[in-house]
Amino acid sequence: MQPLQFAVPVGALDALEPYIAHVVLALVVVNMFTRIRAHAVHEQRVEDGADDLSRYLPHSLSTIALVLASFAFLVVEPHGGMVMAVIAVGLFLTDFFEFESRQVEARNDMTFERPKGAVAASLLALLYAGYQSLFVFIQPLWRLVV
Numbered sequence: 001m002q003p004l005q006f007a008v009p010v011g012a013l014d015a016l017e018p019y020i021a022h023v024v025l026a027l028v029v030v031n032m033f034t035r036i037r038a039h040a041v042h043e044q045r046v047e048d049g050a051d052d053l054s055r056y057l058p059h060s061l062s063t064i065a066l067v068l069a070s071f072a073f074l075v076v077e078p079h080g081g082m083v084m085a086v087i088a089v090g091l092f093l094t095d096f097f098e099f100e101s102r103q104v105e106a107r108n109d110m111t112f113e114r115p116k117g118a119v120a121a122s123l124l125a126l127l128y129a130g131y132q133s134l135f136v137f138i139q140p141l142w143r144l145v146v
Contacts, residue, residue, distance in 0.1 A: 017076045021133035024073050024084060027066040028129045031091070032122050034059035039115060046106045053103050063092050066125075073132075080132050087125045094121040 016023075038056035045053060070088035074081030098115040105112050135142075 014076075016072070020069065020073045020076050021080070021129070024066070024069050025126075025129040025133040027062060027069050028122065028125045031059070031062040031066050032126065034062045035095075035115065035118060035122060042102055042106075043112055046112050051107050053099070053106050055099060059095070063095055067092055077132075084125075084128060084132065087121070087128055091118070091121045091125050094118045 034056065038059040041056055042053050067085075067088045070081065070085040072081075074085045094117050095115075098118045102112065102115070104110070
C-alpha cells in the first residue's frame with residue numbers, strides 16, 4: 001500500500017515516473033524565460049508612465065505549473081520531490097513579493113530594479129532540478145569516485 005494512494009491516483013503517476021524530473025527541469029527553464037519577459041514588459045510599462053502593474057499571465061501560469069509538477073514529483077520520488085517542492089513554493093513566494101516590490105517602485109517613481117531574489121531562487125531551482133533529472137549522465141563517474 002502506497003502512502004497517498006487514496007488521495008492521488010498513484011498508478012497514473014507511475015507511467016510518468018521516468019519523465020517527471022525532466023518535466024520539472026523544463027518548467028524551471030520556461031519559468032526563467034517568462035520571468036525575463038515579465039520584467040521587460042513591466043519595465044516598458046513603467047517607462048510609458050504606468051503607476052500600476054499587472055501580473056504577467058504566462059509567468060504566473062508557469063510558476064503554478066512548476067509548483068504542481070513538483071508536487072507530482074513529490075508523490076513519485078519522496079525525498080527529491082520534497083526538496084523540489086520546497087524550492088518551488090519558495091520561488092512562488094519570492095515571485096509574489098518581488099512583484100509587490102516592483103509595484104511600489106512603479107507607484108513611487110523609484111528606480112525600477114531587477115527581481116534579484118526571484119532570480120536567485122530560480123537559479124537554485126535550476127540547479128536542483130538539473131541535478132535530479134541529469135544525474136543519470138554523471139552517475140557512472142560518480143560511482144567510480146564514491
